[in-house]
Amino acid sequence: MNTPWTRFLTALDLVARAPHLGGMVLTMRPGPAWDAALAAIEAAFPEIRRWPASLSLRDLSGGLDSVATLAEGRAVYSTGLLARGHPILIPSAERLDPQAAALIAQAMDAGTAPPLFLIDEAAEAEETLAPALLDRLPFWCDLSELSLRDLTGHAAAPDPGAPVQDPATTLTVSALRFGIPGLRAPTQALAAAHALNDMPTDTDVTMAAQLVLAPRATQLPAPEDEDSPQPEPQQQTSDDAEGQNRGQDIPLDDLVIEAVAAVLPDLLKNAPLKPNGARGGKGFSGSGSRRRGNRRGRPLPAQQGALDGQARIDLVATLRAAVPWQKMRRAQFPDRQGVILLPRDIHVQRMEERSDRVLVFTVDASGSSAMARLGEVKGAVELVLAQAYARRDHVALIAFRRDGAEMLLPPTRSLVQAKRRLASLPGGGGTPLAAGIEAGMRQAVSARARGLTPQVILLTDGRGNIAIDGSANRQQAADDAVRMARSIAQSDIDALVIDTGARPQRQLADLAHDMGAPYVPLPRARAGQISDILTGAR
Amino acid sequence: MAKAFPFSAIVGQDAMKQAMILTAIDPTIGGVLVFGDRGTGKSTAVRALAGLLPQIEVVDGCPINSASPGDVPDWAELGSKKLRKRPTPVVDLPLGVSQDRVTGALDIERALSRGEKAFEPGLLAQANRGYLYIDEVNLLEDHIVDLLLDVAQSGENVVERDGLSIRHAARFVLVGSGNPEEGDLRPQLLDRFGLSVEVTSPTNMADRVEVIRRRDSFDRDPEGFAKRWARAESGVRKKIVAAREAIKTLDAGTEVLEDCARLCIALGSDGLRGELTLLRAARALAAYDGAKAISKAHVSAVAPLALSHRLRRDPLDDAGSATRVERVLADVFA
Known part of the structure; x- marks a missing residue:
């Protein structure tokens, strides 16, 4: 029997037997699976302590205990939570402060951290667990889809069969073919296989791969490999000789790859795969967007x-x-x-404290001039990000065209990430202006909820011709746009309208007025100009 | 603390290893910044460096690792003048560290219990004559960054707070690591690192398998693994010690200086720190190779390390900065 639930139990069993593995990430919401999983964890680790995700750094690393110090008249230090050695459970771990996460990751590197169970209850795509922790925890179990009747079965037992020759190669090859670039995953899979069985058999290696590699997969192995009689991983070009020498292992590679593919989330199987680094079923946002806005502080008297x-x-x-x-x-x-x-x-x-600014670029990607405009906006985004440190700016990019708006770049401060995501920009089609403004406003409201100061920058050269419901009704589209513009003004969101049309348009100026935003006609907007206006608009 | 992975057992990542060895030979190069994806062995290499470096001689019990009794600060109230050997300090600067922990502060215990005003040295004191390692350096808080910049530049830690007025030497090599996807580093801090390296996972299957295999055998038997690599480790250590002597006599000819200057002009790197670092790194490399003189080959080998983080950022140029350095190298040295 091999279900998500038994795999969870197996992973739990492995952490209990080999605490140096680190722990696991559980994706779930309160429900029967939650209760059963927590009960299982508490049964395996009676000592476990639950921590709030709002832990302060001082709680983690310890320090002077001011209350006790004053009471006793001598310095009393508190032990940091990390140093106490209890296994740790953190619900809502996606809310963990990036610095706290980094501190935990350091302890894990040093080998001093106790087993860690993080529960990921993220509701929005931009909420993700700290990547540094995700990467260091071998097991990711998604229990969010399980109902009461799925919760049966037992942890896998070590397989008594003959040990395999070279689990390291098999797991490395499999990791590459599932598009896992880092080397931690295969290392963890190998450690898990050894924890399962000192001399792992093919069943054990397969189980380890299913536990560690499957949740990290970003692609399915290339289909042409399945057709060829003796599949060889694509990336192995530089190393053909070795691959062939190990001919007897190839069936095991196939076995593992098939087994991992069998437990991949459906999302990965059906949806077109994202080009690079996107994790299965999750938004990819660096900690840049998740940090609390008022996180920096200079001490005052x-x-x-x-x-x-x-x-x-x-x-x-x-x-x-x-x-x-x-x-x-x-x-x-x-x-x-x-x-x-x-x-x-x-x-x-x-x-x-000072709040960070989020610049939400909302760009008209419709019509013939879309490519040029998108190109310049991309340049502006990168220019803004290049100076993001000094200006404390985050940048998000929304493009609207055809019948709706699309988030191309979630709020980020990372130039590297922006470059990756902006490598290709789609353009062409109608102008759903209202939908664009709405998407920009949504992003702004959600940024404000996270303590940032949002600013919406609308770049367009035309009038809306697609209404908010997707119908091509010019009058309706104009009304919708005005309605959305007014709600931006009502929500008290700072905005800026840049008219990139050949000559300034009355209608856009009026729209800007409705939005309570400055109106800047800027034919053939250049990246540098846009970035300069934003500096001034500060 | 768990035993560190041996430095020489790290597979590949030659640029990173080389950069770290160069700063070990000549600390005035001024630190290494290692940027790259997760799971590429950044932290492993830094922690391994501690085990590799030769021991230093310090006054026993001195809080700032002074080399001679004359250097021991008054506030240390140290009676002993005995010298002893100790491993080169590699001090971890954890994120979220408080300012008093970094600079040192009033010793609260003595203040409260004995009513004495005494100084409790911080991490900067511990790191004197050694390394200061900041993991996730791009997430470090602003006011700590300012403080580090100041101390790294002056080589002296000045504490003026809580009624204390203390200064002590704080010369250390900064080693920072981080993942650029999680935020960029402030230009001022970037400039302060002598060398920068970008690391990626090895793409070669044999290397990847070897990494996994070594890591696994280390995890299963750290002691035995360290023993098997002890020879290689002491070989590298001996070469570093020899090179430290050799740099004292290696002079740079006019030609080499001109090469450095031409490179930096062609790249448009700000300030003269680029040239200086380039020269020092090339000299350290020549010494490590046992060469009699610094050659063009040495300069071009270290140029990407020393210059790639000093370029004016051009967000519209998609090529990585290391590529840009190599492009210019090919032009200038053609």
């Missing part, structure tokens, strides 16, 4: 204040405030030892 559970106490400032009064207080409270602190001495730390 401490301020007198109360401990409300939120603010951090500034110990030194607090003590300094208390010191001059000690003699008087000693007389007032003769029976108290050590430093006498009163609530009014408490000083709390203050941080200066």
Whole structure:
């Protein structure tokens, strides 16, 4: 029996037997599968502790325990949660702070982290687990589709058969053919196979591949390989000799590849595959977009204040405030030892915070001039990103054409990622202006919910001719566009309308007015000009 | 802490290994930045470097690893003048570290229990004469970055806070690693790294299998694995020690200096730091190779390492910066 549930149990069993494997990521929502999975984890790890995803770095790494220090009059340090050695369960792990995630990843690298179970409850595509952690945790189990009757079966047992010759090659070859570029995955798969059975057999290797490689697959093995009688991985060109020497392993390679393909998510099988690096069924967004907006802080002078559970106490400032009064207080409270602190001495730390800006480019990709305009916008996006550090800007790109709008680039600060995603830009078709504005607004609202400051930049040269419901009705389209423009103004979202038409159009200027946005006619918009306007618009 | 993977057992990644060896030979090159995808052995290489480097001589118990008793700061209140050997310090700067932890701060314990004002040294003190390693350097908070820049430039850590006024030497080699997909690095910090390397996973199947195999046998028996590689490790170490001597006598001819300058002009790299680093790296490489003089080959071998992160960013040029350096190399040295 081999179902998602038994594979989860097998992975759990492996982590219990070989804690150095690291742990697993569970994709699920509250429901029967959730309850059963947590019960299974708690049965395997009675010591497990549950952490909130909102952990602060200080909780993780430990530090001076201010309450205990003040109470005892000597420095009391708290042990960081990581150093305590309990297995850890983090629900809503997609909300984990990137820095906290990095700290956990460092501990995993150093071999000091306890087994880790992350529950990914992401609802939106842009919420993803920190890549550094995803990459280091070998097992990813998706239990979100399971219902009560799927929850039967047992963990796989080691296979008593004959051990295979060279599991390392098999797993490496399979990983490459499923489009997994990194080397951690095959390493983890090999470790899992060894954990399953000290001398792994073909069944064990297959199971390890299904557990570790399948969820990471980004492509199906090239179909021509299936036709040829003796399939050879494409990437093996430079190394043909070795591949042939190991002729006897090839059946095992096929076995593993077939087994992995059998458990791939349907999404990967049916949908056209994304070109590079996209993980099966998940949005690909670097931590650039997920970080909380007000994350940076420069320390400001401490301020007198109360401990409300939120603010951090500034110990030194607090003590300094208390010191001059000690003699008087000693007389007032003769029976108290050590430093006498009163609530009014408490000083709390203050941080200066600044919000990051998200520039949501909403670009008209319709008609004949679309390619040129998209090209310039792409240039502008890259120019903005090249200076993103200084300006604290994130950039998103939405294109609208034919009957709707499409998110081409989710909010990001990474130039590298933007370049990859913008390599090909589709253009042509009608002008669904209203749909474009709506998509831009949605993105802006969701960015604002994450504490960023959004700004929508609309680039178009024409009037809308596609209504929001996709019908080609010019009047309806114009009305819809005005309606959307007004709701941008109502939502109090900063916007900018750039008219790239040959001559300025009254209608677009009116639309900008409805939007409460400045209107900039810019025939043949150049990347540099757009980027300059945005600097000024700041 | 788990045992580190041996440096010489790392498969491929020659540019990264070479860059790290060069900074070990001549610390004035000024650090290495390793950028690349996940799972390419970035952190492994840095942690392996610690095991590879020769030991240094320090005053016993000195918080800043001083080489002679005269260098020990007053605030250390150190009685002993004994010297001892210790491994080159490689200090991890964790993300989310607080400023007092980096620079050092008032020793709260002594302040509270004995009412004394004393200085508790931080990570910068520990890293003096060694390496400071920042994983995910692109995620480091701004104010910590500012602080590091300042110290890296002056070689001195100045603490003016909590009523303390302390300064001590803090000369270290910065090693940063990160994944550019998660955010870029600030140009000022970028410039501060002497060498930069981009790493990718090996594309050759034999190499990939070898990586997996070595990692597996290391995970299963770290001690035995380290023993099998001990010879190779000590070979590299000896070459580094010999090269450290050799750079003292290797002079750069006018021709080499001109080559460096021509390269930097052709690439339009900002400032003169590029030329200096290029020269130092080429000299270190020549010394490591046991060459009598620095040649064109040495300069062009280290040019991508020393210059690719100093180019003006041209977002509209799709070619990677290392490719651009090589293009110019071919032109200039044609």
